[in-house]
Amino acid sequence: MIHVERGGSGPLLVLLHGLGATGEVWRGVVDRWPGSWLVPDLPGHGRSGPLERYSFGSFAAAVAAVVPAGPVAVLGHSLGGVVALTLASGWFGVDVSAVAGVGVKLRWTPEELERAAGLATRPPKVFETRAEAVDRASKLAGVPLEHGVVPDGDGWRPVLDMAAFGVGAPDVEGLLAAAKAPVTLAAGEHDHMCPSTDLLAASPGGMVLAGVGHNAHVEQPESIDPVLAALGGS
Structure with missing residues (x-):
């Protein structure tokens, strides 16, 4: 089951959060879009159920199931940006009119992939207090969260399904080639996960967002x- 929030009226924008986060990270952005919006919690995150196996395709299929028929623009951050590009391929039946990925990590070292695979096998850590669990969930996401924890016995734990860390490195080059809609890639000027050099190498027309880091949409909506x-919201 995918948790979804909706609002507005007019052309639809689907917003997809990054690994460890929830749809709440888009609160400062949705009112900046002149049409309607749809914000899911990705599977294994927030108020959405987990998947048996995590891949960019399985994330995309889950999102596609809650997107209404008709043309939509899709904006994703980090992991959500890869899912957005996956939807733009047309493989999952979503009519994507334009797509954007912000802060998509484009280069992965073997050490980074090994570390992520290790996190994917860790059991969730249970904390005595909700505040401690919120702190841990927020650190995993890299942004403050309210909906990132659940009760567990006498304590609390981050709701994130740690297995999601095992999704692996995306084939961004292949996804860009497969996209059936105009693509915009962007990253914050100070994004350590997607440096400007990587962004512009992958997309010479990529947008470097001044004065922000990896979580531009939270830091400065x-x-x-x-x-x-670029998605049609001007």
Whole structure:
């Protein structure tokens, strides 16, 4: 079951959060879009159930199941950006009119992949207090969260299904080639996960968002405005 929030009226924008986060990270952005919006919690995150196996395709299929028929723009951050590109391939039946990925990690070292695979096998850690669990969930996501924890026995734990860390490295080059809609890639000027050199090598027309880091949409929601304009929100 996928938890979804909706609002607005007019052309639809689907917003997909990054690994460890929840749809709440888009709160500062949705009102900047002139149409309607749909924000899911990805599987294994927030108020959505887990998947038996995590892949970019399984994430995309789950999102596709809650997107209504008709043309939609899709904006994703980090992991969500890869899922957005996957939807733009047309393989999952979503009519994507334009797609954007912000802060998509484009280069992975063997050490980074090994570390992520190790995290995917870790059992969830249970904390005595909700505040401790919220702190841990927020650290996993890299942003403050409210909906990232659940009760567990006498304690609390982050709701994130750690197995999601095992999704692996995306074939961004292949996804860009497969996209059936205009693609915009963007990253914060200070994004350590997607340096400007990597962004512009993958997409010479990529947008470097001034003054922000990896979580531009949370740090300064207004920094996303050029991306929204590229998606048809001007």
